Amino acid sequence: MIHGRLSYTAISTTLTDTTNSARSSMAEAILNRIGxxxxxxxSAGSDPAPEPMPEVIERLAVLGHDVGGLRSKSWEAFTHDGAPPMDFVIALCDGFEGRACPDFGGVAVTAEWPLPDPARFEAGAQRLLLINELYASLRRRLEAFANLPFASLDRQAVKVWLDELADVVRA
Incomplete structure (x- = not known):
């Protein structure tokens, strides 16, 4: 940070949820593409699934996202010595079922964007509809995030913007 303003050469962002199989994996692919x-x-999870949800991988691939590197992983991968430092940590679910987010180095700006988990629905039309809605919602939020004028904002202003993006609903 220079004179109270944020200054980055590359903005590192971790997107977290419980299983790292749908919401956060989708957000990782979207932000890496638009960002x-x-x-x-x-992306990471508090209790990662064995692998990302196949319907999510398929949808991302159809939309032209690189899915080759997507895998479910624990958020502990980003909390140890030598882990890449995070500028932002965005939680995509409600409170991790009572678990608190770990410390990602203490300097990350954090936000919560509570979104429904497709894993709570059985495979089928309802789950696919939710995946499509989540994709659209995440894309809108992440586009707005990626286009913030970071050089002219301080940490508190970015936090306010991130919190406001939590309220973005279907257009």
Missing amino acids: DRGFRAF
Whole structure:
């Protein structure tokens, strides 16, 4: 941070949820694609699934996202010594079922964007509809996030913007 303003060469963002199988994996792929202007997105979960949800991977691939590197992983991968430092941590679910987010180095700006988990629905039309709605919602939020004028904002202003993006609903 320079003179109270945020200054980045590459903005590292971790997107978290419980299983790292749908919401956060989707957000990682979206931000890495739209954020080619200097973002590095990662995803993680408090209790990661064995692998990302196949319907999510399929949808992302159909939409032209690189899914080759997507895998479910624990957020502990980003909390140890030597882990990439995070500028932002965005939680995509409500409170991790009573678990608190870990410390990602103490300097990350944090936000919560509570979104429904497709894993709570059985495979089928209802789950696919939710995946499509989540994709659209995440894309809108992450586009707005990626286009924030970071050089002219301080940490508190970015936090306010991130919190406001939590309220973005279907257009």
